[in-house]
Amino acid sequence: MSKTVLLIEDEPNIIEAISFILSRDGWTVATHSNGHDANDAILRRKPDLVILDVMLPGKSGFDILRDLRQDAQFQDLPVLILTARGQTKDRELAQSLGVSRFMTKPFSNADVLAAANDLVP
Amino acid sequence: MINFLISASIFYVAVLFFVAFWAERAAAQGRGAWLRSPWVYTLSLSIYCTAWTFYGAVGYAARSGLEYLTIYLGPSLVMLGWWWILRKLVRIGRAQRVTSIADLLSSRFGKSNLLAALVTVLAVVGTTPYIALQLQSVTLSFSAFAQADDLGMMGAGNDRSALWVALGLAFFTIIFGTRNLDVNERHHGVVMAIAVEAIVKLCALVAVGIFVVWGVSGGLAPMLEAINASPHQNWHMDNARWVALTFLSAAAFLTLPRMFQVLVVENEDERHLQTASWAFPTYVLLMSLFVLPIAVVGQSILPQGSNPDLYVLTIPLALGQDTLAILSFLGGFSSATSMVVVASLALATMVSNHIVMPIWLRYWQGKFSAFGDVRRIVLLARRVSIGFVLFLGYLYYSLSGGSAALAAIGLISFTGVAQVLPAMIGGLFWRGSTRMGAICGLLVGFFVWGYSLFLPSFGADVVMSANLMQNGPWGIGALRPQALFGIDGLDPLVHTIFWSMLLNAVVFVFVSLIDFPSPLERLQGAQFVNVFDHSSATSGWTGKAGQSEDLMVMAQRIIGSVQAQKLFQSEAHKQGVSGFLPEPTPEFLERLERELAGSVGAATAHAMVGQIVGGTSVTVQDLMAVADETAQMMEYSSRLELQSEELSRTARQLRNANDKLTQISVQKDAFLSQISHELRTPMTSILAFSEIMKEAGDLDRQDLNKYATIIHAESTRLTRLLDDLLDLSVLENGQVHLNLVACSPNDLLRRAIATVQAGEAHRILRINLRLSDTVPDVITDPDRLGQVFINLITNARKYCDAAAPELTISLTHRAGRIICDFVDNGSGIPKEDQEMIFEKFARVGQTKAGGAGLGLAICREIMGRLGGDIAYLPGQGGGAFRVTFAVDAHNFSGH
Structure with missing residues (x-):
């Protein structure tokens, strides 16, 4: 059974690129493109890995992460934040909220793939 | 010769009358500036040297040696130290229109009439023996002449002459002391007459002295030899007595009613003190210079048992120098009369102001219309008081039989009057002193004086039984009159001075400390203690309109129509009111009260004004001004306040700048x-x-x-993003170059629509264009304005969330400006976002249709450059933007 990833991202072209990279490696990729109901989507799909953008319409990636970690069943769910906002304070905030990995855009395809495989061996 | 003496005396008195009359006239006519010279002031102070000093000093020296000098030492010290006490006293006296020592204390301690009455009684009791003493000296000197004439004046004759003298003095004092009710309570006639008398008595004493030294002893050297040979070289110097007597005479100099009258009330100019400070000590030095030689010569040439108090007179008489004797007599006469005149005048002022007037006032309850001229009442009261005081003096003289040594009476009198000193000095320098403290201190001091000195002075079994004096009341030794608290062996005078002043001062301070001063006391206390700082008075009155007339009626009755009208008119003029009736402002009421106080005393004036105006209301500000901060502290604190205000202003500016910087930094x-x-x-x-x-x-291939x-x-x-950023940066920095040409807004809109529709890919936007024929051509930058139009149309196409998006563009022309509205049929922009849509990178809603959020920011910058505006237009049923711009952008672009 292949590993599943939920990609929460609103930029269509980036969704396309990440989906391509991960599915070619054997991941099952699901996507979700707004903030409001992102947590519902995670609850519904129960992915092995969540890749999360920060600047999302409706609800920021940080808020999604915070709510996610409050749910006991998602305490240990690997979450990879992938954001264009790469300032130190953003990284610190993400880490304080319990992010598993923090990567900034633009990224190298290989790094994203390696990170995903690292988080879900 | 006795007839010649009587003629000479009458002639002398006539001269005095003439001098007084002439001085009064000169003053009334405004002539005689020299009447107000420091010399006249200094000479008037010489009433300190009464008949007691003129005759008695010699007797004193004959009995106790150089101790008589202490009587001159005290006042000289006070005069030399005028800067500390007298200057303040005179300043306060002028500022508060003080009429007497009783008035001073009353005014200081909340205009208390009780205190004034108490001081008055004390002064009358203390001064009466002294007046008796003067009468006695005159009769004694008379009888000395009579003896020389071998007429052998009987005791009854003595009494008669004393009566005549008393009547004559009363007459003189009434004529010149109560001619008018002067607002300043100054009596030029009296002052001038006593100045003349001062010269006469000095000349007389110096003449006798010169005669004694050069005429009798044969020169200075034999004189000094005689003094050395006399028993006086053996006088023992009692230190306690010296200190006590010096203190006593200094205290009496300040507190004797007559001294206060000439020192403070009659003072014309504060600067006179400066001259008097050395001239007066010089005067008393001259007065005391020949005292010892006269005493020594008297003892050596006159028969045993001669009264040394009369040496000044009896030496020339014995040696046949009749002219000198008469001069000497006139000197003694001058000393006595000047003292009696001023003392009775001062006492009469006190009695009438603090005893008669308050009773009268209470009786009439302020119904001024019911009684005519108040001035007549006051003057009548004074005249009667003068007669009363002199009658008391005469009575005392008759009853005491004129037996006691002159000097003894003098010192007893001094000690009684000196009881005022603690309250007076406390009132001048200590703001914490209170009315209750002053009253208690005075009563205690006065009681101790009466009990331990005054009553025993009549001798055993006269007033006090010998048993009481020996063993104390009820046999309590600690209460023996002349050995209080078991301290025995002290000189009776020193004993009384010590205990009365100590207990007086202690009670005064203690009661003041535990007592709480009334508001008026606080106010007056500050005015007195800080007299050199506060030149303007804080007032306690709050008058009501319509009271001015009553005040005028009252003032006319007290200070006279002319004075009152002058006062009211000048005040009205100052207030800018025409006529005679100024508004009863607190300042005016204060001024009026002070003027009235000059006539009837502070307490009575206060009560009179109070009866018309109603109660005083000492405001919180008044109290604040005097409370614990002095004016200086207030100023200092306001300066600090100012500084701190400035600092906080700077801090606010800094904070604002910092906020702005932070905001900019955040942005x-x-x-x-x-x-x-x-x-x-x-x-x-x-x-x-x-x-x-x-x-x-x-x-x-497809992928x-x-x-x-x-x-x-x-x-x-x-x-595109980079282009927009650059565009915005150029626009924001004002470096944009506008290409202003004339063009039609209609054409511009059509062209913009065409441009947008040409690039239309995903969505179809219906556009309703409502152009206007009346819109004139405008001068603007067509590319830039077109850019704004395109942006707005593109936004509508991108963001209008209606199922069938529609945009209505309407163009109007109003008041020289072109208005272009873009209204779509979508859900519009939420109210909370309307403010921020023109900010950079602002994006509304969830859609992320490729824009970086710079479009509207750029539009706003462009419209600003074109002298126009772009704003969100709420309440149009959908997203709506209004673009406004001038017909001619030249007027606004700044290029």
Whole structure:
């Protein structure tokens, strides 16, 4: 059974690129493109890995992460934040909220793939 | 010769009358500035040297040696130290229109009439023996002449002459002391007459002295020899007595009613003190210079048992120098009369102001209309008081039989009057002193004086039984009159001075400390203690309109019509009111009260004004002004306040600047963060897909094409973003170059619509264009204005969320401005976002249709440059923007 990833991202072209990279490696990729109901989507799909953008319409990636970690069943769910906002304070905030990995855009395809495989061996 | 003496006396008195009359006239006519010279002032102070000093000093020296000098030492010290006490006393006296020593204390301690009455009684009791003493000296000197004439004046004759003298003095004092009710309570006639008398008595004493030294002893050297040979070289110097007597005479100099009258009340100019400070000590030095020689010569040439108090007179008589004897007599006469005149005048002022007037006032309850001229009442009261005081003196003289030594009476009298000193000095220098403290101190001091000195002075079994004096009341030894608290062996005078002053001062201080002063006391206390700081008075009155007339009626009755009208008119003029009736402002009432106080004393004046105006209301500010901060502290604190205000202003400015900087810094951070985001997002796609294309060799043609298209679109987006950023930066920095030409707004709109529709890809937007024929051509930059139009149409196309998006564009022309509205049929922009849509990178809603959020920011900048405006137009049923611009952008562009 292949590993599943939920990609929460609103930029269509980036969704396309990440989906391509991960599915070619054997991941099952699901996507979700707004903030409001992102947590519902995670609850519904129960992915092995969540890749999360920060600047999302409706609800920021940080808020999604915070709510996610409050749910006991998602305490240990690997979450990879992938954001264009790469300032130190953003990284610190993400880490304080319990992010598993923090990567900034633009990224190298290989790094994203390696990170995903690292988080879900 | 006795007849000649009587003629000479009558002639002398006539001269005095003439001098007084002439001085009064000169003063009334405004002539005689020299009447107000410091010399006259200094000479008037010489009433300190009464008949007691003129005759008695010699007797004193004959009995006790050089001790008589202490009587001159005390006042000289006070005069030399005028800067500390007298200057303040005179300043206060002038500022508060003080009429007497009783008035001073009353005024200081909350205008208390009780205190004034108490001091008055004390002064009358203390002064009466002294007046008796003067009468006695005159009769004694008379009888000395009579003896020389071998007429052998009987005791009854003595009494008769004393009566005549008393009557004559009363007559003189009434004529010149109560001619009018002067607002300043100054009596030029009296002062001038006593100045003349001062010269006469000095000349007389010096003449006798010169005669004694050069005429009798044969020169200075034999005189000094005689003095050395006399028993006086053996006088023992009792230190306690010296200190006590010096203190006593200094205290009496300040507190004797007559001294207060000439020192303070009759003072014309504060600067006179400066002259008097050395001239008066010089005068008393001259007065005391020949005292010892006269005493020594008297003892050696006159028969045993001669009264040494009369040596000044009996030496010339014995040696046949009749002219000198008469001069000497006139000197003694002068000393006595000047003292009696001023003392009875001062006492009469006190009695009438503090005893008669308050009773009268209470009786009439302020119904001034019921009684005629108050001035007549006051003057009548004074005249009667003068008669009363002199009658008391005469009575005392008759009853005491004129037996006691002159000097003894003098010192007893001094000690009684000196009881006022603690309250007076406390009132001048200590703001904490209170009315109750002053009253208690005075009563205690006065009681101790009466009990331990005054009553025993009549001798055993006269007033006090010998048993009481020996063993104390009820046999309590500690209460023996002349050995209080078991301290025995002290000189009776020193004993009384010590205990009365000590207990007086202690009680005064103690009661003041535990007592709480009334508001008026606080106010007056501050005025007295800080008399040199507060030149203007804080007032306690609050008058009501319509009271002015009553005040005028009252003032006329007290200070006379002319004076009152002058006062009211000048005040009305000062207030800018025409006529005679000024508004009863607190300042005016204060001034009026002070003027009245000059006539009837502070307490009575206060009560009179109070009866018309109603109660005083000492305001919180008044109290604040005097409470514990002095005016200086207030000023200092207000300066501090000012400084701190300035500091806080600077701090506020700094805080604002800091806020602005922080805000700018936050904005800059947000801006950079936004740019970073906006640049990274397309860059991410470009990099990701170029990597995919590079590494994955198995892509089909279709995918390759698709990815290349993405890369292209994102690159275009990047380029557009950079263009927008540059555009905005140029616009914001004002470096934009506008190409202003005339063009038609209609055409511009049509062209913009065409441009947008040409690039229309995903959505169809219906546009209703409502152009206007009346809109004139405008002068503007067509490219820039077109850019704004295109942006707005594009936004509508992108963001209008209606199922069938529609945009209505309408153009109107109003008041020289072109108005262009863009209204779509979508849900519009939520109210809370309407403010921020023109900010950079602001984006509303969830859709992320490629824009970086710079469009409206750029539009706003452009419209600003074109002298126009772009704003969100709420309440149009959908998203609505209004663009406004001038017909001629020249007027606004600043180019």
